Amino acid sequence: MEKLMRWGGSNKNLxxxxxxxxxxxxxxxxxxxxxxxxxxxxxxxxxxxLAEKTPEVGETVSGLLVKEGFTYQIMAPDDLHVFSQLSTANVTQRITIPYSGAFGVIKHRLKQIYESVESSTDEESEVPTIRVHDRVAVKQESEKHISLHWTSDPVSDMVLDSIVALVLNISREIPKVVVESEAMKTEEENGKKAEKVIHALLVSLFGDVKFGENGKLVISVDGNVAHLDKQSGDVDSGNEGLKERVRAAFQRIQSVVKPIPLSAS
Structure with a gap:
């Protein structure tokens, strides 16, 4: 090491x-x-x-670096309280998320992302629990919300964030499924009602109207028979007069029962 000195006399003599x-x-x-x-x-x-095993060249040594005065020591987290006056602690966190869907849906979605997804029952609260890689526990606290429990560390925090995003996406999809199913159910009911109305009106016009093969209606008038396809509106009959009457009547009934919807302006 170089020595730096201040000298009041001659530098040459020094x-x-x-x-x-x-x-x-x-x-x-x-x-x-x-x-x-x-x-x-x-x-x-x-x-x-950490000192029990000599690391190989290039091997990474992981531990806690403790500085005391001008000395540095590397030790395992479990040895911190042995070689110093410090101690370690785990921070367990909990978050509650609104969720009213089926708890099994969450498990199904988690299995599509993570390899280790296990179902169990919490020993204390006795509620259904899903454990993801033994890092995050998802508990069904009630029918309207779930809770997530995890020990804070970088990996567990990332797993927790992904589970929260997954649950929120499922919650957004549930209303869509309900609305679509209700719309399909309503449309089906309206279709059945329309068929009943069409059949009743045809009976009032022609009298003898029966259900035939392939969903067709068989209309008999004075010994003449006409077959009406309710889907396409086609009429098959040997009597041209009856054929035209049935076709015209069906078109008018269709326009009343199933009018053309107005396009949005």
Whole structure:
């Protein structure tokens, strides 16, 4: 290490008295600042469990770096209370999310993302629980909300964030499914009602109207028979007069029962 000295006499005489060559002599003026640089290597000693095994060249050593004064020590987290006055603690967090869907849907979606998804029952609260990689526990607290429990660390936090996003997406999809199913059910009911009305009106016009094969209606008038296809509106009959009457009547009934919807302006 270079030695920096301030000397009030002759630099030449001082250099002659210190011929080792490692001494650098400066003579600053009064009130002039002098910067001195000290290069020293910092060394940390592995103690406790980390010192039981000698690491290979290039192997990463993971532990806690503890500084006390000018000394550094690397130790395992479990040895912290042994070699210092410090101690470690785990922070367990809990979050509650509104969810009114089936609890099995969450498990099904989680299995599509994570390899380790296990179902169990919580020992304390006795509620259905899903554990994801033994890091995050999803509990069905009630029919309207679920709770997520995890020990805080970078990996568990990322898993938790993905589960929260998944549950929120499921919650947004549930109303759509309900609305679509209700719309399909309403449309089906309206279709059945329309068929009943069409059949009743045809009976009032022609009298003998029966259900035939392939969903067709068989209309008999004075010994003449006409077959009406309710889907396409086609009429098949050997009597042209009856054929035209049935076709015209069906078109008028269709326009009343199933009018053309007005287009949005």
């Amino acid at each position: 250099s002659l008295s210190l011929p080792d060559g490692n001494t650098k002599i400066i003579s600053p003026k009064n009130c002039q600042s002098v910067e001195m640089y000290f290069n020293s290597k910092k060394m940390a000693k592995a103690i406790g469990r």
